[in-house]
Amino acid sequence: MEKYKFPSEEWIRAYKEELNKNKAYEEAAKDWEGDFLFIISPGEGVEKEIVFYVDLWHGKCREACMLPSREAKKTAFVLEGPYSNWKKLIMGQLDPIHAIMMRKFKLEGDMGKILRYTKAASELVKTASRIPTEFTI
Amino acid sequence: MWEITLPRTIVIADEASEYLKLIEGRKAFIVTDRVIVSLGFVDKIKSYLEEAGLDVKIFDEVEAEPSVENVLKCVEIVREYQPDWIIALGGGSSIDTAKAVWVLYERPDVKIDEINPLTKLGLRNKAKMIAIPTTSGSGSEASWAIVITDNKEKRKMELASREVVPDIVILDPEFTLSMPSRLVADTGVDALANAMEGYVSRWRNDISDVLAIAAIKIIFTYLPRSFRDSRDREAREKMHYAAMLAGAAFSNSQIGVAHAMGHAIGALFKIPHGRTISAVLIPSIEYNLREAGDRYIELAQAVGIGGENYEEILRKFIQRIRELLIEVGEPLTIRDLGISREEFEKNLDELVDKAMMSTGTIANPRIPSREDYVNLYRYAYEGRKIDF
Numbered sequence: 001m002e003k004y005k006f007p008s009e010e011w012i013r014a015y016k017e018e019l020n021k022n023k024a025y026e027e028a029a030k031d032w033e034g035d036f037l038f039i040i041s042p043g044e045g046v047e048k049e050i051v052f053y054v055d056l057w058h059g060k061c062r063e064a065c066m067l068p069s070r071e072a073k074k075t076a077f078v079l080e081g082p083y084s085n086w087k088k089l090i091m092g093q094l095d096p097i098h099a100i101m102m103r104k105f106k107l108e109g110d111m112g113k114i115l116r117y118t119k120a121a122s123e124l125v126k127t128a129s130r131i132p133t134e135f136t137i
Numbered sequence: 138m139w140e141i142t143l144p145r146t147i148v149i150a151d152e153a154s155e156y157l158k159l160i161e162g163r164k165a166f167i168v169t170d171r172v173i174v175s176l177g178f179v180d181k182i183k184s185y186l187e188e189a190g191l192d193v194k195i196f197d198e199v200e201a202e203p204s205v206e207n208v209l210k211c212v213e214i215v216r217e218y219q220p221d222w223i224i225a226l227g228g229g230s231s232i233d234t235a236k237a238v239w240v241l242y243e244r245p246d247v248k249i250d251e252i253n254p255l256t257k258l259g260l261r262n263k264a265k266m267i268a269i270p271t272t273s274g275s276g277s278e279a280s281w282a283i284v285i286t287d288n289k290e291k292r293k294m295e296l297a298s299r300e301v302v303p304d305i306v307i308l309d310p311e312f313t314l315s316m317p318s319r320l321v322a323d324t325g326v327d328a329l330a331n332a333m334e335g336y337v338s339r340w341r342n343d344i345s346d347v348l349a350i351a352a353i354k355i356i357f358t359y360l361p362r363s364f365r366d367s368r369d370r371e372a373r374e375k376m377h378y379a380a381m382l383a384g385a386a387f388s389n390s391q392i393g394v395a396h397a398m399g400h401a402i403g404a405l406f407k408i409p410h411g412r413t414i415s416a417v418l419i420p421s422i423e424y425n426l427r428e429a430g431d432r433y434i435e436l437a438q439a440v441g442i443g444g445e446n447y448e449e450i451l452r453k454f455i456q457r458i459r460e461l462l463i464e465v466g467e468p469l470t471i472r473d474l475g476i477s478r479e480e481f482e483k484n485l486d487e488l489v490d491k492a493m494m495s496t497g498t499i500a501n502p503r504i505p506s507r508e509d510y511v512n513l514y515r516y517a518y519e520g521r522k523i524d525f
């Protein structure tokens with residue numbers, strides 16, 4: 001099976017495709033409005049921060065791509081953490097909400113809103129786990 | 138990594154409330170309700186505080202299942218009064234109100250729905266908090282949860298911050314003796330659910346486990362006694378401690394689907410929290426068995442239930458809980474809550490929406506899909522055994 005390199009433009013596109021097939025996500029996030037920057041912070045072999053943009057709207061992913069920097073888009077939420085934690089998250093070894101509460105990721109944006117969509121958050125992560133991923137860092 | 142947050146000081150046993158005579162400060166603000174005033178508890182607390190040299194002001198308008206408006210009304214008075222102690226005296230409603238009021242008093246720039254685990258509040262600049270529960274159920278005295286009803290959106294806001302765990306908890310058994318048996322059951326079942334959900338939660342840890350098991354053991358023994366006889370001081374006292382332990386347990390792990398479903402029912406139909414929990418408790422356990430069977434076996438064994446095999450132990454355990462609920466006159470189904478089939482079906486979609494948005498969903502051992510919730514509610518309506 002073909003593996004997608006993480007982090008890469010191909011990976012985030014595959015993620016978008018997979019997410020849009022996820023019915024459980026769609027129903028859990030049917031009223032969700034809000035886009036994200038997912039940021040891998042520098043360190044652990046990451047030289048300059050790596051930025052993904054993911055636009056989530058009413059149970060669908062409208063857009064997903066890499067951005068040259070966090071300044072490229074102003075989003076409702078920013079989720080930021082070190083590479084190792086992203087890796088654990090994608091491999092399904094971290095519970096996303098718990099990881100945020102334990103500050104393994106830094107969240108900017110309305111946490112109250114995230115806490116009302118915890119099922120959606122867990123589906124976002126489950127979707128990532130389904131992508132055949134090769135971790136390149 | 139697990140962060141455990143507990144009250145700094147817990148005062149227990151006879152005359153525990155006399156601890157207030159040792160409090161140092163200028164002004165104490167008591168958050169309570171009229172029933173507590175009429176029982177004479179407020180006078181007693183006030184006199185101890187005055188003996189300690191504090192000026193005292195009282196807000197006695199806390200509602201059952203307190204609303205945002207209720208909180209805001211109280212905040213106005215607190216801001217005017219500028220206390221250095223906030224004292225919650227009453228059931229979970231008074232304690233939750235006091236916590237929310239405390240936050241808004243310290244941080245006028247924070248809106249109530251912004252109280253969440255990530256918001257740095259910086260409490261304790263203006264005041265510290267004492268919780269004196271008079272019911273044995275919610276465990277709010279030991280938890281970092283605040284449940285406030287948003288009447289406009291007909292939902293229960295599940296707010297949380299580690300900073301709102303009270304500085305001092307006073308568990309004075311005397312305050313539990315005047316609880317009517319109905320209230321003992323309604324609140325006691327909540328404590329049971331808090332401990333059970335905390336124990337099976339995906340966010341459980343070794344510390345929350347110890348708290349939950351201790352609470353469950355006490356509840357199985359003493360809840361029926363406390364319910365039957367208001368003069369059974371020992372039972373009332375033990376239940377008071379169990380409720381606090383259960384609060385500390387779920388607060389350091391997480392609530393589960395019974396609370397997610399119960400909060401939704403409570404918000405839409407205005408039914409006391411404990412009864413809504415009771416109505417969905419058994420279905421929630423049956424639903425979780427697939428993912429957390431081993432955890433329920435441990436609970437069963439902790440309360441002395443044995444059997445030939447796991448299946449038998451689990452069957453007996455669920456039967457024991459059913460008997461306990463029946464013994465204390467608690468509802469076993471949503472129908473028992475007095476909700477008509479028609480009314481129920483009409484609101485089902487909204488119940489499911491609300492349950493999906495509860496923090497009880499995320500850390501439950503089995504995370505329900507929408508369809509699961511629809512089924513859970515339907516089965517719970519008539520008390521059908523979960524078979525999915």
Ligand SMILES: [Zn+2]
Nearest residue numbers: 275327331396
């Ligand atoms: Zn509860």
